[in-house]
Structures are given as structure tokens and as C-alpha cells.
Amino acid sequence: xxxxxxxxxxxxxxxxxxxxxxxxxxxxxxxxxxxxxxxxxxxxxxxxxxxxxxxxxxxxxxxxxxxxxxxxxxxxxxxxxxxxxxxxxxxxxxxxxxxxxxxxxxxxxxxxxxxxxxxxxxxxxxx
Numbered sequence: 406x407x408x409x410x411x412x413x414x415x416x417x418x419x420x421x422x423x424x425x426x427x428x429x430x431x432x433x434x435x436x437x438x439x440x441x442x443x444x445x446x447x448x449x450x451x452x453x454x455x456x457x458x459x460x461x462x463x464x465x466x467x468x469x470x471x472x473x474x475x476x477x478x479x480x481x482x483x484x485x486x487x488x489x490x491x492x493x494x495x496x497x498x499x500x501x502x503x504x505x506x507x508x509x510x511x512x513x514x515x516x517x518x519x520x521x522x523x524x525x526x527x528x529x530x531x532x
Contacts, residue, residue, distance in 0.1 A: 410436050411510040413518055421448035421507040422483035425476045435485035435509045443487040444515070448507035450526045453480045458499040464490065483507070488515035495520065502526035 410418040423433040429445040430436050437446050449455075456467045456478060466484070469477035478484055483504060492515050494500045504526045512521065 410434070412506050413508045413510055413512055413521055414505055415510070416506070418509055419504075419506040421485050421504060425478065425482055425484070426474070427483065427485045429485065431474075435507060437509055437511055444489065444511060445485045446488050446509035446512045447486045447491045447516075447521075448504040449484055449486045449491065449501040450504065451478050451480060451482050451484055451501050455494060455499050455501040456480070458494055458497060459490065462493065488512050492516055495524070500524050 412418045418434055418436065420433045421427050421435050426433060427448075428434050428436055429438070429441040429443070435446045435448045437444060451466070459466050466478045469475060486501070488511070491500060491503070491512075495516070501524070503521050503524045505521060508521065
């Protein structure tokens with residue numbers, strides 16, 4: 406039996422997004438495996454500023470790519486981002502907010518919990 410994936414807080418990894426459907430395994434969670442060379446483990450809430458930054462460094466996340474069932478992202482979407490891209494964005498002052506409960510523990514190989522907490526997303530409103 407496979408053990409449950411853990412988040413950066415040490416508890417069970419929570420869902421990041423089903424709409425748009427995210428994750429390396431397209432399971433809505435920032436799970437990872439040995440084939441995930443990009444380490445898509447950081448659950449972020451994208452902003453227009455981050456999307457522009459990402460496009461400027463060669464990773465256009467806002468244009469749909471139907472062949473890969475990728476709808477293109479808009480500000481406010483939650484997405485499993487590559488850990489190295491999040492660090493790159495942080496260093497450029499463009500890091501999107503992070504959903505800690507949905508960010509895979511493997512992210513801690515790239516960024517400290519303190520760095521991630523400094524960019525913690527506000528909780529979703531329950532209205």
C-alpha cells in the first residue's frame with residue numbers, strides 16, 4: 406500500500422485544483438514521481454504579474470494548449486508550479502502566493518518553510 410503524500414507542514418497533502426485540473430499526474434494534487442523532472446510540487450495562486458513574469462522567462466502559462474489538455478491560466482487559478490520556477494520568481498520579486506496545505510513536502514528541497522510561509526496564500530473564503 407502506498408503511503409499518503411505529505412505537505413510542507415507534515416500533514417496529508419491536500420488538493421490544489423480540479424478546475425483547472427492541475428498536477429504532474431493531473432490528479433488535482435501537487436504529487437510527484439521519479440519522471441517529474443520539473444518537480445511540479447508548489448501549489449500557487451497565480452497573478453497577472455506572475456503570469457507575465459513566467460512568459461518573459463520562456464514558460465507561457467496563460468495560452469491554452471489543447472493538445473496537452475491545458476486551458477491556460479488566469480489570475481486567481483491555483484496551479485502546481487515547478488519548485489525551481491517558484492524560487493526563480495521569488496528571487497525576481499514575483500513569487501505567487503503558496504497554498505501550504507497543498508504544496509508537496511518535496512518542495513522543501515528547493516525552498517525553506519519560512520520562505521514559503523512568507524508567501525502563504527490567504528485562506529479561501531467560505532461564502
